Amino acid sequence: MPHVDLLLIGTGSGNSILSEDFSDRSVALVERGTFGGTCLNVGCIPTKMFVHTADVAATPGVSSRLGVDETLDQVRWLDIRDRIFGRIDPIASGGREYRTVHQDNSHVQVHEGTATFTGERRVQVTPNDGGPPVELTADQIVVAAGGRPFVPAIDGLEDVDFHTSDTVMRLDRLPEHMTILGGGFIAAELAHVFSSLGVAVTVINRSGALLRQEDDEVSARFTELAAQRWDVRLDTRVRSVSQQGGTIRLELDGPEGSTTLETGELLVAVGRVPNTDLLDAPAGGLGMNPAGLLVVDEYQRTTVEGVWALGDICSPWELKHVANHEARVVQHNLLHPDHLRASDHRYVPHAVFSSPQIAAVGLTEKQARAQGTEISVAQQAYADIAYGWAMEDTTGFAKLIAEKGTGRLIGAHIIGPQASTLIQPLIQAMSFEQDVREVARGQYWIHPAMPELVENALLQLE
Structure with a gap:
């Protein structure tokens, strides 16, 4: 039975763990799908490339309000599709080639198939090509096997x-x-x-x-x-x-x-579901919560010693930036077992790249009130700032929630153009526990740029 120092299940964010610091360890890497994981192949990156194209295509539909009459002449779908995947597919295949044939990875064995736990720190890999199963054991295992789309039970x-x-x-x-x-x-x-x-x-x-x-x-x-x-x-x-x-x-x-x-x-x-069922996590002794996610502590350790997890297999957020953060934490902890580092999930932001965009971090107003926190709520419309006038945006707004009296921001929500960019100073304010009054008054805000939306909302908080 092949034994390795480190077994990685999943080549999304988990693949980034393998720096040159692991060159003295024997490593096995298992991937059941396309090399590179969800974000690269079917998630964040291609969808946002399509979204940007869609934003451009939608422009003629709203330009007349600015006195500019435009028409959309044609959408060349195959050109759009092939431009996007013509960039993404070579990255996926290049990543696979790097791990399988490059001399820097002579210590890494790649298995393309489905990993299933058969015991503690013991897995069986069923190859995608129909070959015989491979049994692997490891001193350390990192489970980064992600999730997949949920298909509901609908008749037919x-x-x-x-x-x-x-x-x-x-x-x-x-x-x-x-x-x-x-x-x-x-x-x-x-x-x-x-x-x-x-x-x-x-x-x-x-x-x-x-x-x-x-x-x-x-x-x-x-x-x-x-x-x-x-x-x-x-x-x-x-x-x-x-x-x-x-x-x-x-x-x-x-x-x-x-x-x-x-x-x-x-x-x-x-929605999406974690791939814990495909892994047969219970056979490996791995604890799961009612949502089917692997149970991990603040250091990304599972309930089995020597087994770690990161990303959508254990995280309720299903966000690439969370998986990347957790991968850095796991990498550090594998290399420095006597000085473990904890993941920071205090203020996890997210964005929805639709039209209009949405971005948020922290508590909603309903959640804050349910906790019994005395709050100050501010709302600022795009329509009431100069750049909002320029765009003729009459529907977007920022909504901020602060703990009353302390100036501590506990929630931020923006709907409107470039929401995913505008929210960043608010993520920073929460992460570094900056007083909202200090953030509003302690720096220059460029006039008449869109961040004035954030500035004006901050100035309303008590």
Whole structure:
């Protein structure tokens, strides 16, 4: 049975652990999918490349409010798709080649297949090519196996040619109509992408609002604006799905009773699940929480000595910047076992790259009030700052929540252009425990730039 010093399961953020500091250790690397993981191949990077293209394509639709009349002449889908994956696919294959043949990795053995625990620090790898299983043991194991799209149990769905976020970006042609199941960030981003490129989009959501994990006011504003762009069906469930030729038929139950919807493409975007079931984590003695995530402590240690975990397999945030942070922590702790470093999950920000953009960090107003914290809440509209006038933005706003009296910022929420950039000074203020009054008054804010949105919101806090 091959034994190694270090076994890594997953080549997303986990792959970044293997610096030259591990060159004196024997290493096994296991990957069941495409080298590079979710973010590179089917997640953050390709979706945001599509989003930027969609933003450009959507510009003519709103330019007339500025006195500029533009038209969108053509969308060359295959050129868009191939430009994006023509950049991404070589990175994935290059990463695989580097680990498999480069002399710097002579101490690394790469196994392409599915890893399954058969005991403590013992795994069996079933190769993708159908070869015989390989048994591996290790002194240290890092589980960075990520997650995958969740496919709900809907009658007939297994017999339909539906897509998930793993496949929809590689369509051979744009359909006239696409139906998206889900109301979270993946659904919101891909609805923006395809509608901006000329596809009629229907969004079906079981709850009464889109992006309902956001602050209530942000979710309500986004839902309102989405309904102006897409056919949004709220409080609606899919009873069954069927397909005849190129037409997919959905039987729906909603506020108007039972209805039928026909569509050319169906995208299932109702969430993601960790790959702990594929790993058979219990067979390895690994503890899991009710959501199926591996249980880890602040040092990213699992319930089994010598086994660590990071990223979507153990993190409730499902964010690449969280996985990268945790990978740095695990790397340090593997190299310095006597001086362990803890992960910092105090203020984890996120962004939704739809239209409008959304970014947030910390507590929502509802969460803050539920904790019994006495708070000060400020709201600043884009429409009331000079750059907002320039853009003629009448719907975006920033909402800040501070602990009353102390000046400690505990939540920040922005919906509008460049929200993911504008929120950064607020993440910094929270991370370094800066007083909001100091942040507002202790530096220059360029006039008339968009960060005045943040400045003016900060000045309102008590």
